[in-house]
Every structure is written in structure tokens, then in C-alpha cells.
Amino acid sequence: MKVKSKSKKINKAWLNDHVNDPYVKLAKKDGYRARAAYKLKEIDEVLQLIHPGNLVVDLGAAPGAWSQYLRRKMAPSGAATEDFKGTLIALDLLEMEPIENVQFIQGDFREPVVHAQLVQAMQGALADVVVSDMAPNLSGIESADAARVQHLIELAVEFSQSHMKPGGALVVKVFHGSGYSQIVKMFKETYKTVKPIKPKASRDKSSETFLVGIGLKTLSALKTDRSISITGA
Numbered sequence: 001m002k003v004k005s006k007s008k009k010i011n012k013a014w015l016n017d018h019v020n021d022p023y024v025k026l027a028k029k030d031g032y033r034a035r036a037a038y039k040l041k042e043i044d045e046v047l048q049l050i051h052p053g054n055l056v057v058d059l060g061a062a063p064g065a066w067s068q069y070l071r072r073k074m075a076p077s078g079a080a081t082e083d084f085k086g087t088l089i090a091l092d093l094l095e096m097e098p099i100e101n102v103q104f105i106q107g108d109f110r111e112p113v114v115h116a117q118l119v120q121a122m123q124g125a126l127a128d129v130v131v132s133d134m135a136p137n138l139s140g141i142e143s144a145d146a147a148r149v150q151h152l153i154e155l156a157v158e159f160s161q162s163h164m165k166p167g168g169a170l171v172v173k174v175f176h177g178s179g180y181s182q183i184v185k186m187f188k189e190t191y192k193t194v195k196p197i198k199p200k201a202s203r204d205k206s207s208e209t210f211l212v213g214i215g216l217k218t219l220s221a222l223k224t225d226r227s228i229s230i231t232g233a
Helices: 002-019 022-030 037-047 065-073 112-121 142-163 180-190 219-231
Strands: 055-059 087-092 102-106 127-132 164-175 191-197 208-216
Touching: 022 037, 037 065, 037 164, 037 191, 037 208, 055 065, 055 142, 065 087, 087 112, 102 112, 127 142, 142 164, 142 180, 142 208, 164 180, 180 191, 180 208
Parallel strands: 055 087, 055 127, 087 102, 127 164
Antiparallel strands: 164 208, 191 208
């Protein structure tokens, strides 16, 4: 009985915080499906990543707030469907309500067949930007959860190396804690510029932050970086 009572209090407190959250209210006002849109918005405003005419891949897209923001940025007028310029492909394991101009693929990014569907949708073109809000179901076991998070980020990095323009950008969600330093190291070995950003819309209590990698290093540079890290280990 005490456990249930405590759980109800926690849920009630979370619900109260959520309802009164300024970004939740703003999302409703602006027509976004989730407050997460403002995380990507701030990252984009700082780094100017998204432009009309881009090919953008949105990994872990559901419920679609990031795709909504991307779609608006890729229309010069900011809203009109006929003004949309570029290609926007979203992918998620979960269902997502349709968004105009967004090609949605439902499936597990870790599965080769789904990966192949995504590459096919790109029609031989390379992405200007890849964004990933992917996160695994957390078990509460820190080491296991860190490994799952790192695996998804590694897949996003590998995808960017094969299917992103040399000067493109990858945005991923990460969590401070076990494995964070290894992820940062991997980004520094792979991209010319690495920017960690904690958007204002990301809750203070949350350990989440975002890493942005801009400009892929050449294969020779990658080999040099990795040989240095091995010899210096």
C-alpha cells in the first residue's frame, strides 16, 4: 500500500510538472507533437544546420516533433506544403502519424532489411544532415543501458560515414554517465568539429545532452586518429 501511494505521488508530481512546463504549452501553441521540437530548434539555431533543398534523415522520429520542425525549416515560407524543398525521411520502430512531405519507414534501424529500405528511399543521394533521437528501452542497470545507448549511436555514426555528405552533420542524443567519454572520443575521431549542446528545452534533471559532429574526416585521418589512440592506450 505504501509503495502504491508513493508511486501515485511521484506520478502526480511528474504530471503536474509536465502540464505546467513552458515548452509543453509552447508545443501546443505552435502545433508540435512534443516539446522535443525545441531541442532540435535550439541546436539548429546555434549551428544553422537545416536548409531548404537538404536531404535529411530523422532516426527515432516518433511521435514526429523533430520531423515537424525539419519540414517547416525545409520550406522557405516555413509552412506551405507546395513550398517544401528537399527530401525528408523519418524512421522509427513505433508508428507515426503522417506528416506532409515526410517519407516514413516503420522498422528497427538495427535490422539490415530496414537499413536497406532507408538507403533505397535516399535513391543514391547522400544526406546533408542526419538527426537521431533514438533511445533504447532502459532497464535501470547502468552498464547495460549505457551499452545499448552506445550501440545505437555507433549505428548512427556508421550510417553517416556511408550515407552522409563529407561536409554534413550528425546530431545524436546521449546521456552523461557510463560510456559518455567513449562516445565523445568516437565523435572526435570521426568528425572535424564536435559540439556538445544541452538545449534549454532539455529538463535540468535529465542527464541527456546532444552531440553534433560536423564534417567527416577522411579515411586516412580516421586511421591516423585510431592508431594514435591505440598506441597511446
